[in-house]
Each structure stands twice: as structure tokens, then as C-alpha cells.
Amino acid sequence: MKESKVYALPNRITPNQPVLIDVEVCIGCNLCVEACPNDVMMPNPEKKEVPIILYPEECWYCACCVMECPVKDKNAIEVNWPMMQRVRWKRKETGQHYRIGMPNPPAPNTKPPV
Amino acid sequence: MNPEEYLIETGKPFEWQYPLDYNEVIETECDVLVLGGGVSGCFAAIAAARKGLQVTLVEKGCVKHSGAAGSGVDHWMDCPSNPASRITPEDYIKPLDVHKGGYANYIGSYITARDSWETLRELEEMGMKIRDEDDVFKGADFRDEKSKLLFAYDYTTRHCIRIWGTQMKPALFKECKRLGVNMVERTMATDLLNENGEQGARVVGATGMNVRTGAFHVFKAKATVLAMATPERVWIFSTEHTGLVGRDGPPTNAGNGFAMAWKAGAEFVRMEASSHEEWGGSTGIGTVMFGSGSNFATWFPCSIVDAEGKEVPWIGKNGEIIDNFSRRANPGPDDDFYCLVLGGKEDVSVALPQLVPDLRERIKKGEFKLPLYADLPGISEHERRAIFGLMVGQEGHTWPVYRNLTRAGFDPDKDMLQVYELGDAPLGWRRLRYGGVITGWDLQTSVEGLFAAGQQLFDGMGVAHACSTGRWAGRHAAEFAKNADEPAISTDQVSRERQRIYSPLKTEQGINWKELAAGIAKVMQDYCGDTKTDELMKIGTLAIDEIKHSEATQLHARNPHELMRALEILDVLTVCEMILAACRARKASNSWIFFEHLDYPENDPDDWRKWITIKLEKNEEVVGEAPLDFYGSLTENYEKYKID
Numbered sequence: 001m002k003e004s005k006v007y008a009l010p011n012r013i014t015p016n017q018p019v020l021i022d023v024e025v026c027i028g029c030n031l032c033v034e035a036c037p038n039d040v041m042m043p044n045p046e047k048k049e050v051p052i053i054l055y056p057e058e059c060w061y062c063a064c065c066v067m068e069c070p071v072k073d074k075n076a077i078e079v080n081w082p083m084m085q086r087v088r089w090k091r092k093e094t095g096q097h098y099r100i101g102m103p104n105p106p107a108p109n110t111k112p113p114v
Numbered sequence: 115m116n117p118e119e120y121l122i123e124t125g126k127p128f129e130w131q132y133p134l135d136y137n138e139v140i141e142t143e144c145d146v147l148v149l150g151g152g153v154s155g156c157f158a159a160i161a162a163a164r165k166g167l168q169v170t171l172v173e174k175g176c177v178k179h180s181g182a183a184g185s186g187v188d189h190w191m192d193c194p195s196n197p198a199s200r201i202t203p204e205d206y207i208k209p210l211d212v213h214k215g216g217y218a219n220y221i222g223s224y225i226t227a228r229d230s231w232e233t234l235r236e237l238e239e240m241g242m243k244i245r246d247e248d249d250v251f252k253g254a255d256f257r258d259e260k261s262k263l264l265f266a267y268d269y270t271t272r273h274c275i276r277i278w279g280t281q282m283k284p285a286l287f288k289e290c291k292r293l294g295v296n297m298v299e300r301t302m303a304t305d306l307l308n309e310n311g312e313q314g315a316r317v318v319g320a321t322g323m324n325v326r327t328g329a330f331h332v333f334k335a336k337a338t339v340l341a342m343a344t345p346e347r348v349w350i351f352s353t354e355h356t357g358l359v360g361r362d363g364p365p366t367n368a369g370n371g372f373a374m375a376w377k378a379g380a381e382f383v384r385m386e387a388s389s390h391e392e393w394g395g396s397t398g399i400g401t402v403m404f405g406s407g408s409n410f411a412t413w414f415p416c417s418i419v420d421a422e423g424k425e426v427p428w429i430g431k432n433g434e435i436i437d438n439f440s441r442r443a444n445p446g447p448d449d450d451f452y453c454l455v456l457g458g459k460e461d462v463s464v465a466l467p468q469l470v471p472d473l474r475e476r477i478k479k480g481e482f483k484l485p486l487y488a489d490l491p492g493i494s495e496h497e498r499r500a501i502f503g504l505m506v507g508q509e510g511h512t513w514p515v516y517r518n519l520t521r522a523g524f525d526p527d528k529d530m531l532q533v534y535e536l537g538d539a540p541l542g543w544r545r546l547r548y549g550g551v552i553t554g555w556d557l558q559t560s561v562e563g564l565f566a567a568g569q570q571l572f573d574g575m576g577v578a579h580a581c582s583t584g585r586w587a588g589r590h591a592a593e594f595a596k597n598a599d600e601p602a603i604s605t606d607q608v609s610r611e612r613q614r615i616y617s618p619l620k621t622e623q624g625i626n627w628k629e630l631a632a633g634i635a636k637v638m639q640d641y642c643g644d645t646k647t648d649e650l651m652k653i654g655t656l657a658i659d660e661i662k663h664s665e666a667t668q669l670h671a672r673n674p675h676e677l678m679r680a681l682e683i684l685d686v687l688t689v690c691e692m693i694l695a696a697c698r699a700r701k702a703s704n705s706w707i708f709f710e711h712l713d714y715p716e717n718d719p720d721d722w723r724k725w726i727t728i729k730l731e732k733n734e735e736v737v738g739e740a741p742l743d744f745y746g747s748l749t750e751n752y753e754k755y756k757i758d
Contacts (some may be wrong), residue, residue, distance in 0.1 A: 011507075014354055038364065039675055045131060054675075059357070081402060085402045087519075089519075093530055098522075101522075105522055109457065114503040
């Protein structure tokens with residue numbers, strides 16, 4: 001096991017992580033911060049760095065932050081449903097079961113919405 | 115990155131990133147002040163600005179994406195005025211007598227039925243797509259080939275239009291900007307200002323607070339339009355479910371407009387109406403709304419099959435089995451039209467066909483096997499693309515449903531999405547069911563200069579209603595402002611409000627807004643929930659009053675955001691007082707408004723067939739009454755009050 005420093009921290013305010021931002025892809029433009037109707041995020045004091053997720057428990061998963069992200073096609077930001085919201089489905093012909101978050105997921109369906 | 119990770123990474127605590135100024139006072143003057151920047155408020159602002167007036171729009175979040183329709187809408191209901199409709203607005207609203215027993219807002223409903231097509235056309239002109247211009251659905255049962263409009267629920271009568279609603283708020287925002295509407299964003303309205311500070315006197319503006327900087331706003335206006343939403347947190351509060359509750363309303367919906375109109379002396383009705391909501395299972399709590407398989411609303415009329423692929427039958431309103439797909443969305447010759455009945459009884463003539471109600475019994479007998487699935491592959495290409503592609507792609511919460519599911523490999527051509535439970539809900543809670551201010555045909559409240567639209571109106575619901583009444587209220591507010599005297603605000607009232615709103619910053623070791631939210635919800639569950647008696651509601655009233663003078667005075671906030679949430683909960687507390695006042699006043703059960711009073715079990719007796727009105731006079735609750743048909747003649751009044 002990797003040695004790392006352990007901090008004594010209170011429990012997370014909510015276990016859910018509604019917004020996932022890829023630090024490698026995010027350009028720190030803060031358009032997501034401005035698109036959020038609930039101020040879930042706040043800009044990072046360092047310019048062009050990822051925003052801070054300050055109020056995760058207030059997110060209602062509307063995904064306006066994703067809609068406004070200029071680099072969403074590179075997966076900079078995703079709305080991440082908590083485990084309780086990861087629904088299941090079944091392939092009609094094969095009867096195989098799937099769910100969001102499963103190990104070895106199927107290939108993405110790339111068909112855009114209407 | 116969250117604040118803890120930031121601390122560990124940088125060695126510095128994460129500081130508030132906006133300039134703080136609790137002492138700043140920003141004064142704004144305008145002709146028409148609109149409070150609430152959802153679709154209704156945007157339409158009110160646009161309507162008033164088009165009359166050449168100076169308009170200020172105050173919004174707690176950001177106008178481009180705030181409100182219940184902030185991230186999208188999948189259908190535009192209540193539109194019998196569209197060119198392909200086969201029903202008149204008069205016939206369309208007739209069932210209000212049947213599914214709401216007359217306990218409905220005929221003014222708002224009729225204005226919507228008449229004006230919603232013109233309103234939708236305005237949205238189209240602003241750039242929102244409303245037609246299948248690319249002919250994706252050419253030849254579909256639900257498409258009008260001439261207008262290229264797509265319909266939902268009732269393909270024969272054609273009064274509900276499928277739209278590209280993710281474009282709605284951005285289009286409204288752009289139009290507000292183009293018209294020079296002064297948009298004051300990230301600012302919550304906190305109080306209405308009455309002339310001379312007298313409750314019940316003309317409303318001449320409002321106060322507000324910037325939720326990022328803490329700055330104080332004073333708005334002086336000739337006319338004010340209230341366009342905020344019903345509160346979502348009266349009976350339930352949860353930090354582990356979507357938007358602090360787990361239902362469809364955004365967490366900004368705290369009933370601020372209700373509380374401030376009440377304190378300003380406006381008269382309310384239907385505040386005793388609440389219902390036990392069951393939005394669990396496949397539609398809400400625990401799963402993202404409309405993000406699992408369903409046959410309801412966005413998913414109507416998707417076929418539902420059991421674990422072995424056997425199709426679950428549907429029934430019509432008379433209990434007749436509907437055995438072909440087309441009949442689910444096309445009423446028979448003896449039927450009324452079909453519509454999505456919201457806020458009324460669902461077992462009525464216009465209700466949509468449903469799955470057989472004895473499904474649970476059939477499962478026990480072995481006829482069906484759980485779980486159930488929405489059989490998207492089993493329905494036609496047009497229906498499948500309309501549900502999972504158009505509707506799921508455009509409805510607010512479901513824009514990410516399409517994105518997340520398809521990226522995870524879900525393919526509607528091959529896959530069946532699970533339906534949880536029986537499509538209905540294992541969890542439920544009580545919710546304010548469309549109470550609100552009572553208005554005349556000009557949508558002016560009982561207080562001069564104060565207009566209302568959308569969910570602020572009693573029995574107000576749906577996006578077409580919000581937009582159409584917003585537009586109507588905006589025009590009347592503009593007309594009022596043109597002829598109104600200069601507004602005179604009371605500096606006393608302003609300083610009292612300033613003192614009130616910043617007090618949570620000054621308490622030490624006080625309580626957090628979340629504790630207060632949960633505490634209030636528990637009182638309402640216990641004393642004004644499913645079980646209502648005079649004695650229980652007396653104790654509930656006492657408990658709310660105690661909280662007001664005890665825990666609520668100890669509220670503590672550390673920054674403008676927490677202060678906003680604290681002020682919201684104080685407004686929820688005020689809404690609880692309003693609900694209790696209305697519930698205590700109605701001494702008769704009434705299933706039309708989901709009101710069961712165990713001391714008075716007789717349902718809707720004749721002498722209680724009326725509205726109970728409540729308002730404050732000199733800070734005392736005053737109960738009154740109004741006839742259910744106070745609105746008079748629909749067609750005559752509509753023509754009389756219509757402003758082009």
C-alpha cells in the first residue's frame with residue numbers, strides 16, 4: 001500500500017460527487033461556474049485552474065455546467081449520478097444486463113439526440 | 115477539487131472568491147420590476163420592455179439557466195390555440211370542473227389556453243426550435259405534416275406540442291439582453307416595499323441581496339411582477355437527494371415570493387391544498403427523474419414489458435383494455451380528449467390511458483414477473499426517437515440522461531431500460547399543491563401595483579402557463595406603470611429589512627440553516643401532514659411560532675451563500691404559517707384539493723364549496739372567502755383585459 005499522509009477530516013457533507021472535472025482537460029474558463037443556477041462551484045483562486053466544487057449537496061443534476069463547457073467533447077466535465085441513480089438496462093435479444101458504472105462497460109452509443 | 119483537497123494541496127484554506135460587501139447599498143429605479151428570472155419572469159420582462167418601459171429583472175441564479183425549465187423542457191402543454199389543434203380553448207378547459215371540481219384557476223388556465231400558441235411563436239422567433247423542420251418524424255402519427263409540429267399525449271386532438279426546450283432559457287436570456295432589460299443576477303429578492311411601509315398599501319419596489327457579495331439592493335419601481343416558484347422544502351429536506359429534496363424543483367425554489375407577498379398584505383387561496391406526492395420508483399427519488407424506464411409523461415406511451423418480455427396491458431378511463439399502441443395516444447370516438455392531468459384527479463375523463471391498476475395482483479398470481487422494462491426496441495422507430503432522443507434529449511433533467519446513458523452504451527434500438535417498482539413509487543411526501551395569490555383578470559394581486567405570474571398564481575403550473583401568464587402580467591404591469599404615480603419607498607421599511615437579513619451573520623454559535631430546514635419539515639410532517647385534526651394543527655402552529663421566536667433567531671451564516679440559504683428557510687417558515695392558517699380555516703375535508711381533515715370527514719359539503727382566502731392586515735391573519743367562480747365570464751373578460 002502506498003504511504004500517504006492521513007488527515008483527520010470530518011465526513012463529507014454529501015457522499016455524492018455530482019460534478020467531475022478532468023484537471024488535464026479543463027481550461028479553467030469558469031463558464032460552468034456561471035452556468036450553475038445554484039452556485040455549486042466557485043472559481044479557483046489560481047487563474048485557468050479547475051473550479052472548486054463547494055456545495056455538492058445542492059446540485060440538482062441539471063447539467064447546465066456541461067452544456068456550457070467549451071471542451072465538453074473532450075470530457076472536461078461530467079455530471080456524475082450517485083450510485084443510487086445508476087439505472088439498469090437489459091439487451092432485448094441477448095438478455096444481458098448492464099448498468100451505468102459497471103465494470104467492462106459496453107462501447108458508447110454515439111447517436112446524437114434529435 | 116473540493117475545499118479539503120484544495121487545503122491539502124496548497125496548504126491554505128479556500129477563501130471566499132467574490133468581493134464581500136455587506137455594507138454596500140445599490141439603488142435601482144425602473145418602471146417595471148420583475149422578481150424571478152425563470153421562464154415566467156423572462157416573459158414578463160420581455161413583454162414590458164417591448165412596451166418601451168425600463169425593466170429590471172432580479173434573479174437568484176443566472177437567467178440563462180435558472181428556474182424549473184433552466185436546463186430544458188420536453189413539451190408545451192395547454193396549447194389548443196395551435197393551428198393543427200382540433201379542440202377549442204373553451205372545450206379544453208371545461209374538464210377543470212371535472213378533474214379539479216371547480217377548485218381551479220380559470221383565469222390563468224383560460225389565458226394560457228388562448229395565448230399559449232402566440233407565446234410559443236414568440237419563442238420560435240427568439241430562436242427556439244418548435245418544428246420538425248428536418249423531417250426526422252415525417253409520416254409519424256404525432257406529426258402535423260403542414261405545420262411540422264409534433265404532438266404528445268393526444269395525437270388526435272393535438273393540444274400538447276413536443277419542443278426543443280433546452281434552447282428555451284438561452285433564447286429568453288438573449289432576448290432580454292437585446293431589449294435592454296437590466297438583469298440583476300445572483301441576487302435574491304428579500305422583501306416587497308409597500309408605500310409608506312404600510313402592509314397592504316401599493317407595492318413600490320423590493321429589496322434584495324447579492325448571493326455572492328452580500329451587497330444590499332433597493333429597487334424602486336412603478337409596478338412589480340412576482341414570478342417566483344412554490345417552495346419545495348416544506349415537508350421534506352434531504353442533502354442526499356437531488357437539489358436538497360429529490361423532486362423536480364430546483365433548490366432555488368424556496369417560496370421567497372410567497373413569503374414576501376404575504377408580508378406585503380397580498381391575499382392567497384388554495385394554500386391548504388397539498389398532496390402526498392409519490393415520485394419515487396421510476397420517476398424521482400433514488401433515480402433521476404425520467405431517467406429510468408417509465409410509461410409516464412416524457413415516456414408516454416412507451417410499451418412496458420415484464421422480465422420475460424410479456425407486454426403489460428393498458429386500460430382506458432372506463433377500465434376497458436387497450437390492446438393496440440395507437441389507441442394509447444388517440445382517444446376513442448366516445449372519449450373526451452386526453453391530457454396529462456397534473457394537480458387534479460387522475461381518474462377522470464381526460465386522463466391518459468394507464469397500465470392496468472391490478473398489476474400487483476396479477477404479479478402475485480404469476481401472470482407477470484418483475485422487474486419491468488420500458489420496451490423501446492419494441493415500439494416504432496418514430497415513437498422510440500420521440501421518447502428517447504427528442505423528449506429525453508430536451509427535458510430539463512433528462513438532457514444528461516440521454517448523454518450519460520448513451521455514453522455508457524445504452525442503445526434504445528436494442529436495450530430496454532428498467533422500470534423500478536411498478537413504475538410507481540415506494541417513497542412519497544407531501545407537497546404544496548398549487549396554492550398562490552388570487553388575482554383579477556389583469557393578474558394584479560389584491561395589493562395595488564403587484565402583479566403575479568407562473569407558479570406564483572394559485573393553481574399555476576407548467577411551462578406554457580408560466581410563459582403565457584408571464585407575458586400577460588408583463589403587459590398589464592407595463593400599462594399600470596405608464597399611468598402610475600412616482601413610487602415613494604419607506605426608508606424605515608428598508609432599514610428594518612437590512613437589519614433583518616444580515617442578522618444571521620451576527621449570531622455566534624448559532625444553528626445552521628440545514629438543521630432548521632429539517633426541523634421545520636418534521637413539524638409539518640407531524641402536525642400538518644397526511645393526518646390533520648384541529649388539535650394537531652393547533653400544536654403545529656404553536657411549534658412553528660416557537661421556532662420563529664427561538665431557533666430561527668439563532669440562525670448563523672458565514673458567507674453570502676449560507677446567508678441566502680438561511681433567508682430561504684426563514685421564508686419557508688413563513689410559508690408554513692400560511693399553510694397552517696389556511697388549513698385551520700377550512701373546516702371540511704376536500705379531496706379536490708387533497709385536503710383530509712379527520713375532524714370534518716365529510717367530503718366537499720355544499721357550504722364549503724368556496725375559496726378560503728388568507729392575508730395579513732396589521733400583521734394579523736385575516737381569513738375570508740371568495741366564490742369559486744369569482745372569475746366571471748371567461749370569453750368576455752379575456753377580450754376585455756387582453757392587451758396586444
